[in-house]
Amino acid sequence: MERHEIEIFLTLAEELHFGRTAERAGVSQSRVSQTLAKLERRIGVKLFERNSRRVALTAIGEQLRAGIEPAHRRIQEEVARATAAGRGITGMLRVGFSGAFTGDLILQVADVFSARHPGTELQIQQVQMSDPYGPLRSGDVDLQVTELPMDEPDLTVGPVLISQPRALLLPSAHSFARHASVSLEDLAEMTLLTVAGSVPAQWREHHFPRQTPTGRPIPQGQAIVHWEDVLSLVLAGKGVCPVAAAGARYYSRPGLTFVPFRDASPIEYALVWPSARETARVRAFAQISREFTESRGGSSAILDLI
Template sequence: MMDVKPLRYFVMLAETLHFGQAAARLHISQPPLSRQLAALEQSIGVKLIERNSRNVTLTVAGERFYQDAKNVLNTLEQAVHNARAVAAGEAGVLTIGFTMCAAYSVIPRYTRLFSAAWPDVTLQLREVVSNNLLEQVRRGDIDAAVLLPSEDEQGLNTQTVVAESLCVALASTHALASESSLAITQLQNEAFVVAAESAASSLYAAIVTHCQKNGFNPNIRFEVQLQQTVLSLVAEGVGIALVPASMQKAQVAGVRYLPLDNAPLIEQVLAWSPTNQNPCLRGFLECVGS
């Protein structure tokens, strides 16, 4: 590849049309400048400069070479800037996976903070079923994930990012919809709609355990994969649900949310691989910690 130093020398001469001025700006003496430019002309086999005792001018070929040389140097400078930005995590692509619960709790805030702090990083968001998220993190398909805690977190770094109460979701036409809050014992004869254990094991366990601690096993009528489906079924009056409080932001028509007395807390964690080499991840972790 051609040494770019002769290009820089030629561009400086083309912009000053004076060997003395060009040499001074380049912080060299005139003889090495003259040698470099002569070698440049010889290497490309074209005369670029016309010089006499009074004037320095560019040939027609020199004028065109000047424009192209400037473009090459600008492109190189941008390439260096881009490489340094990517290495520093200031540019590039960061992919974050999350479950529907996170969509209504922390993901909007993290997206705003990260996009403001790192505007040149492309942030890709993937909403998926949680039972596949940790494997995607391990494979490197995604850089990090916000999800409900799981027993399958071995080998990953995790950080709790939110802890929120469960609340009761029920149809707005339900007989209990006019209450200001509910005790779990008031729901012992209700049909429950839940996110399946395979999709949200910690949430499933929290619901069952809370019911059992209060003297009954929940009558689980439907198990589904997504919280949105849970709420859609609740809206149709086929059952009630216990959902994280942030799910109230979903604003599903026909669903009323009520506080649950002595409700258990549901955590969500951020998980990432300690071997992840994406420098953009550091900026995201800083936003999470802010």
Template sequence: MDLIRHLECFVAVAEESHFGRAAARLGIAQPPLSQRIQRLERELGLRLFERTSRQVTITKAGTLLLDEARELLTRSEALTATARRIRDGEAGLLRAALPPDIAGETVAAILAGFRQRHAGVELELHELPTAEQLTRLASHDLDVGLIHHPCDISGLELGPVLRREVGVLLPRQAPAAALDTVTLAALDGHDLVVFPRSGAPALYDDILTTCARNGYTPTVVRQGQGASFVRGLILSAGAVAFSPTDAHSTHAAEGDPDIVWRPLAGAPLTWRHSVAWPRGRSDAAVRAFTEATTRALLDAAAGGAEEPARPLYLRPASEYWL
């Protein structure tokens, strides 16, 4: 028995004191309404109405149940409304991820922007490299994430693809530190600190390929990601590391007596990001996260990031800009 629907019939008859008017209010015929009331009475083991040819009168038992029936209907409507908001991404939990190279100020801006756009949804934010994000998006253990390109985006939908120009962090005493802009070839002889390849294999390979094509083959490729660890490698091993052109990178270097940040001549390296989510999952919460993240990245890049005019062309397991 559909208890909620039967209680709706009970309340309508009680309030109208007439089967015909109650049936019209519910949008059903009178015989099915009478049958539902009879079935409800059988299920409850109580007589709810006294019926005559002229009128319908609620019984004492019916009167005692009426307020509780109304409360159950109200709670049912509230539950249905909440379920609808969760389904449409207007309430509930959104599991999101950002890559480790996003500056703390940008993370804070994303969180604030999301709350402003969608305060009704709890945001569970994780720090995950692109490869792990893709795995979790595929298994539906993650709802949305900010990924690095190039990568395999099969089965995903994307927000705007945004660019962050990349510069280099190097020891202040290095000869290249005296230059206003640094070519990749000028880094020859230095070790390179780069994120672990497992985090974003296609991007890792693209970085080393671009370096080799521009005259820089690192003496040693060292893996590191945390800012303090990378700084230690730069200072102890005379290494260099690539870092985006945003307020976080430049301000951190300006306040460091031992490390400087310099732009790369000709912008040979560019980090490209976009928010990604499983195809068909685009709801209000995902849209709010996409908008907040896109705005925060644009602001962090001081206008240097933009949605590219050229399309993405997919290759078997990666993306390349042609």
């Protein structure tokens, strides 16, 4: 059997529909019929029963499929492995993430990446918010999903994978917890948690501002190191914290309330990597991440589908 005959036969055995098989194989429907007729003449028996209502494998067709499908899959895997090696897409790739929902996305992208590049090994790890770029610069991770904005000359910003409305996380007993929405100006009447560590000033001001848009000072609370600190401190009434609205799905618990902002820009999460250490593996992961996000409706819709 020639390669195109094997691929058309296996696709038809999976789809059991000549039109969908033709679409997947990138050929005309008549070409699928001609290929199948040629195979059946060569083998001397029908491989499919078909009429106007259904297509089904015969017993011999099922036997043929069971015999050649594993070998075909193995050939595809070896070709993919050789191609990856030729392009340099082999070895270890370490990917960082900042929160639960970015971790979910990265794990799903990693499955696609591993299937497409079987010669690679992936290591996924969380990056603490108090040192957002340290692991990238030290080489502990090769790329990561992180919150924008970012203005770091040595780092490359890749595709935006997630865009989320902003919400305010506060104790359920707080007076603003009963509001349908809050404003950035309302922060002047609360204590805002801050972030410890080597956080760029632009990033800090965007996510944890010191004053409202009209210039009113925002009381500053305890500095946090780990994301888990936020949940504990807010529950204890030590302050409030701006977060992505998706946090309500991942971190909801008694005593916490998520109230949407009505005037804050969305929080965007993008892939970031050191410009000097960009590799074929990094580029491939970024491309697959972009394709994965786009296939699920884009950065604003992706979390509804993972």
